Amino acid sequence: MKHRFIVIDDSELDCFIAEKMIKHTIENEQVIAFTEAARALEYITQQGAVTDQPKAILLLDVLMPVVSGFDFVEAFEQLPPDVQRSYLLVALTSTMNKNDLSRISGYKSVKHLLDKPITAEALLALLGEIDATAGEPLAGSL
Structure with missing residues (x-):
């Protein structure tokens, strides 16, 4: 299954790194990156x-200036339900x-957490869970 990724992180x-990791770990993946959540x-x-x-897999950095990951999720959850269903939100965090x-x-829209930096192993595990559940909420992910 071909996946679409959107990476949102204030750090170029x-x-x-996320884009290269995705493209080198999984062939033929579409990746769009944004350094501004807005x-x-x-x-x-x-x-x-x-x-x-x-569903597009949205990798979202939690701690960003201006519009934080929290602000983004709050705005995302105000979008129409059919738009929300087009995306699977995965929070990226380096914070403990x-x-x-x-x-x-x-x-409710955040379905999984991944540590930064993204590793090939974590990415493959995430995709395995997503493919196994066809994009539904990942049991035990949170």
Whole structure:
């Protein structure tokens, strides 16, 4: 199954690493990267509901300036349900702050957490779970 990825991270280097890791781990993957969460939200809003393709996997950095990952998720959850169903949100975090982890895990649209930097093993495990559940919420992921 071909996957579509959207990476949202304020660090250009982290976006580059995530994009390269995805493309080198899985062939023929489509990756779009944004360094500003607001621009990513605009893109998602303009795309609307995407029903003719599998859900896009949205890798979202939690701790970003201006529009944080928390702010992004709150805005995302205000989008129409059919648009929300077109995406699978995965929170990326390098923080060990239990409050941040608990807070991001509390959003209904966040289905999984991944540590930064992304590894091939973590990416393959995530895709295995997604493919096994056809994009439904990942049991035991949060």
